[in-house]
Amino acid sequence: MRSRKKEGVYFMSILKRQVLFVLFAFAATLCAFAQNKTITGLVVDGNGESIIGASVLVKGTTNGIITDIDGKFTLNDVPEAGVIQISYIGYKTQEISAKNKANLKVVLVEDNEMLDEVVVVGYGVQKKSDVTGAMIRVGSEELNSRPVANAFEAMQGKAAGVDIVSNERPGEVGTINVRGVRSLSASNTPLYVVDGIPLMSNSGIETLNPQDIESIDVLKDASATAIYGSRGANGVILVTTKSGKEGKMSLNYSGTVTIENLQDYSEMMNSAEYIDWRRWSYYYLNPSKYPRGDQPTKENDYEIFLGATDPTAWKNIEKGWAGGTWDGSRVPNTDWCDMVTQTGVTHEHTLSASGGTDKMKGYASIGYLDNEGTVKGQSYTRYTTKLSLDLKPTKWFNLGLNVNGTFSEQQYGSSASSVGQLIKGMPSNLYAASTSLFPYASPYDEDGNRIEYPGGDDKVKNVMNEWNNSQNERRMFRAIGSLYAQLDLGEIYAPLKGLRYRFNFGPDFRYYRNGTFRNEESISSEGKNRASLSNQSDFSWTLDNLIYYNKTIKDHSLGLTLMQSASKYHYEMGDMTATNVASSKELWYNLHSAGSLSGFGTGLTESQMTSYMARMNYGFKDRYLLTASVRWDGSSVLAPGHKWATFPSAALAWRIDQEDFMKDINWISQLKLRLGFGVTGNAAIDPYSTKGAIQSLYYQWGSESPSIGYLPSDVSAKNPSKMANNELTWEKTTQYNVGIDYGFLNNRISGSVDVYKTKTKDLLLDMTIPSLTGYVSTLANVGKTSGWGIDLQLNAIPVQTNDFTWNTTLTWSMDRSQIDALANGNTEDVNNRWFVGEEIGVYYDYVYDGIWKTSEAEQAAKYGRKPGQIKVKDLNNDGSIDATNDRQIVGKERPRWTGGWNNTFSYKNLELSCFIITRMGFDVPQGAATLDGRYMQRKLDYWVAGSNEDAVYYSPGSNGEAADTYNSSMNYQDGSYIKVRNISLGYNFTSKQLKNTGLSNLKVYVQAMNPFSIYKACDWLDTDLLNYDNNTKTFGSATTLKSFVVGLNVGF
Secondary structure, three states, X not given: OOOHHHHHHHHHHHHHHHHHHHHHHHHHHHHHHHHEEEEEEXXXXXXXXXXXXXXXXXXXXXXXXXXXXXXXXXXXXXXXXOEEEEEOOOEOOEEEEOOOOOEEEEEOOEOOHHHHOEEEOOOOEEEHHHOOOOEEEEEHHHHOOOOOOOHHHHHOOOOOOEEEEEOOOOOOOOEEEEOOOOOOOOOOOOXXXXXXXXXXXXXXOOOOOHHHEEEEEEEOOHHHHHHHHHHOOOOEEEEEEXXXXXXXXXXXXXXXXXXXXXXXXXXXXXXXXXXXXXXXXXXXXXXXXXXXXXXXXXXXHHHHOOOOOOHHHHHHHHHXXXXXXXXXXXXXXXXHHHXXXXXXXXXXXXXXXXXXXXXXXXXXXXXXXXXXXXXXXXXXXXXXXXXXXXXXXXOOEEEEEEEEEEEEEEEEOXXXXXXXXXXXOOOOHHHHXXXXXXXXXXXXXXXXXXXXXXXXOOOOOOOOOHHHHEEEEEEEEEEEEEEEEEEEHHHHOHHHOOEEEEEEEEEEEEEEEEEEEEOOOOOOOOOOOEEEXXXXXXXEEEEEEEEEEEEEEOOEEEEEEEEEEEEEEEEEEEEEEEEOOOOHHHOOOOHHHOOEEEEEEEEEEEEEEEEEEEEEEEEEOOOEEEEEEEEEEEEOOOOOOOOXXXXXXXXXXXXXXXXXXHOOOOXXXXXXXXXXXXXXXXXXXXXXXXXXXXXXXXXXXXXXXOEEEEEOOOOOOOOOXXXXXXXXXXXXXXXXXXXXXXXXXXXXXXXXXXXXXXXXXXXXXXXXXXXXXXXXXXXXXEEEEEEEEEEEEEEEEEEEOOOEXXXXXXXXXXXXXXXXXXXXXXXXXXXXXXXXXXXXXXXXXXXXXXXXXXXXHHHHHXXXXXXXXXXXXXXXXXXXXXXXXXXXXXXXXXXXXXXXXXXXXXXXXXXXXXXXXXXEOOEEOOOOOOOOOOOOOEOOOEOEOOOEOOOOEOOOOHHHOOOOOOHHXXXXXXXXXXXXXXXXXXXXXXXXXXXXXXXXXXXXXXXXXEXXXXXXXXXXXXXXXXXXXXXXXXXXXXXXXXXXXXXXXXXX
């Protein structure tokens, strides 16, 4: 046992050690504090002017402050070994060691990187400060600011003059127009150029993984797009994909999980409401047989609601007659829409690697996207890969390649063509079919047996399990390549300094297969297995030979570009349809077993183009700039003598901020005036349009069977062939542009303003010709259009402190276009809704003027109408309504103006952003309803004699008409909206927080997509979306998707 003396010695020993440890720790702390110090200083610009609000920070920490009104600062607790970081918008960030320093005077140098940023201008690059044309850039940070399946959606609202309509159907894209529309019959889609290679296929950039895109530059005015000649009239979108960066290899991962739900803005009638509505319909169709809707009888209901055909549905209706009196609230409601919808889940993952040396740089990525749609049976899966390699073995030679590959499988869902009255067509006909089913009907009877026609109507079929009875699948593979080799002759022979030769070759291959199948139980298969198969492929290539020469002599700079280009396009297809396929398991893979094959089709299309281009850039004292170009295009689709066209352009720019008289105006950071002119074309001519077509015709020879023969045109046919016109040429657009680029307060406020005017001639239109020629029409270059518009962009940093920054970007655009001339000197073409002096894209119809009231019966009778029917305006006051004199323009397809507003608020490591988009002053062709009392209906304010005569919609049954004669007059809704596209909250981890983790960067974020609308002119439609009705695109959808996203970006 230890003695007390020894225990005391042991205790004292422990105590001494603890005291020494505490003293040592205290001394170390004092020493550490002694090493920290206070630094004061002054921050000025190159002219010695104080900079207010500059950030002064101890690098790697949150210890910082901003300069006061005199540009001074006092920063405490600075480690002796620390680094002071001084930054301010518009200036280069400086880093200064704190060692042996107590007072600093920091001179910040202007950061011209924004002005000297290199942008893609087509067949080359330029410093942003030297650009003379109208263009705008969307960088990778903006493209990836919200998770999207394709780059189109990411651009929406972020580029002034670029109007994009969304499409949230899995794997589909919307529409895009640059500065409005110009053509009446040809495409108004812009030209896409990926890594310097113009795409010749009809597909755009939707197959590219947005994570692989470095930037998108949009060329808007003709002085910029004319170098693409016959293909540049609708604007040019230049896509630059990511390439390797010099430095050690880095690995990056980005991933998102998105939860989507379908929201329906258009509320359907419930059982009680529909039963009342249908009773009124039958009454107004035949008032002598059926009672008023508010005076029902059980006996009449049994007939009206087909009680004998579907006893289960009738039993549900009978519940409303319990006790002998009618109470609609007792009738149960079946939620058919809920049966066909689900929570959509999307996973997207991209893994990329980048790095290299000055001799070799590379970038590679793989991407995976899996989108399970919100409607059962819909999905979209995409695999992408990207490879970029740049080699520079010597000073005088470099070469490289870019390859983007995509494989996707898209399930469109139900391929059924129709069922009952399709109330809603978005996102697919399966959802539309579910809205067409009666709410009082049930999918199964009391014994669990499937009811084929719930409600008893043989045109309204049960949608349960339709996602297994019908398929519409599309598989697609696409590879876009770009290969280049460049020779710098100046590095080989000094007198040739500035002279370079470049070779570009770009192949683009796409193959897709579309298969549809409907088994005998599908809602529109009519009891037969039906299938179709379509195979299509296209391959195009472009080869460019380019010579560049750049020379600077004192105040003069000269750049010259010469190009020779050749391209070819090849497309082929084959398809067939089949009925009575032997087995539902075979889908479209064994069509030869089908009882009937039909609809065989094959096709081949080829075209070629040869081009030459010359461009000159001249600058004097870096303030007066000139760009001039001319391009010659020759196309195989045109007849000899008309194959070639010339497309010139010129642009001037004056950098006013570089003038001597501006040196003392410190608040103007940049100010540039631009003037541009150019002629561009629209390759609107289909191959073989200048060749005569051959039509088949059966001849009857006496009593023998008809024999087939061929002739150039059958004028008695519904669509007779057009007479060949070997003088067809391109549509040509001349555009003038005036623009200003500005920057104030060290570029805390910057942006651009552009005003433009366009004139398009030689529009391709059908021209009527005398039938004695054997034809009734021919294609000719006879139309003219014109237009004008304004684009505005504003970037600002309203607030910037050490911890908090507010960045905002506002875009606003408006454009107007009108028709100036039509074929044969006509002033209108009613069938196509073309009118000289009016806008391109209008709606033409009778003018809705309410519903005839009972008190107006006598006046209504003068027009052959009755109370409860639609009243339209008698525009010429002649006492009658006719299609020739009483229709007018009732709406416009194009918005009066569009805009986007993005705000980002950063507090330390937290980042909150909100993006708002708007399209105002346009109409969508939605709203007309067939109130015949047969099919399901959305909630409407319909006319009832005596009790609701101020209604918006006509009476059910329309007094004997299945649908009102002037029903179409109700088909135009104001589509204007302001909606919040997304709200994002993210956290960026600092390098200090990631120390010892092996990570170079880490960001986590959550987003709400389409959370709410600020303003909607039409409350039952989302007019930002395309609607699909039997696969026909129209604008405006009753449904939309609301999403919640969780995302992660990691760098290793």
